[in-house]
Amino acid sequence: MPAVEDEKLLLEAKRAAGNAYAPYSGFPVGAALLGEDGTIFTGCNMENASYGLTICAERVALGKAVSEGVRRFRALAVWAPVASWPCGACLQCLAEFAPGLRILRGGEDGVRESTTLAEIFPASFRLAGS
Secondary structure, eight states, X not given: OOXXXXXXXXXXXXXXXXXXXXXXXXXXXXXXXXETTSOEEEEEXXXXXXXXXXXXXXXXXXXXXXXXXXXXXEEEEEEESSOOOOOHHHHHHHHHHOTTXXXXXXXXXXXXXXXXXXXXXXXXXXXXXX
């Protein structure tokens, strides 16, 4: 993936983080998910006083994409104050649609890294026969 596309995705994720609702953790996260057709879907984390109801930025972006009929993805960028990889729940949801997804992370701390979903989540859950 060209560096220009990486930077564009990270910038979109950073912008999305600006919309985060994170009054409990103070840790705003943004995500930008690149569809196979080039469309970018963004999301931000949305916390709740009942912590288990919190929704991660990555799943918000994925939900927006799926609700628009997009099911194939090339890359995901995640932006946070401290560069972070997606949590296990987000990785499992992403694996449903894009097991070979390229994942970028960046943050206010200056870290910029990339990997693949398969590298950081090699044994996702699959239903028997799927």
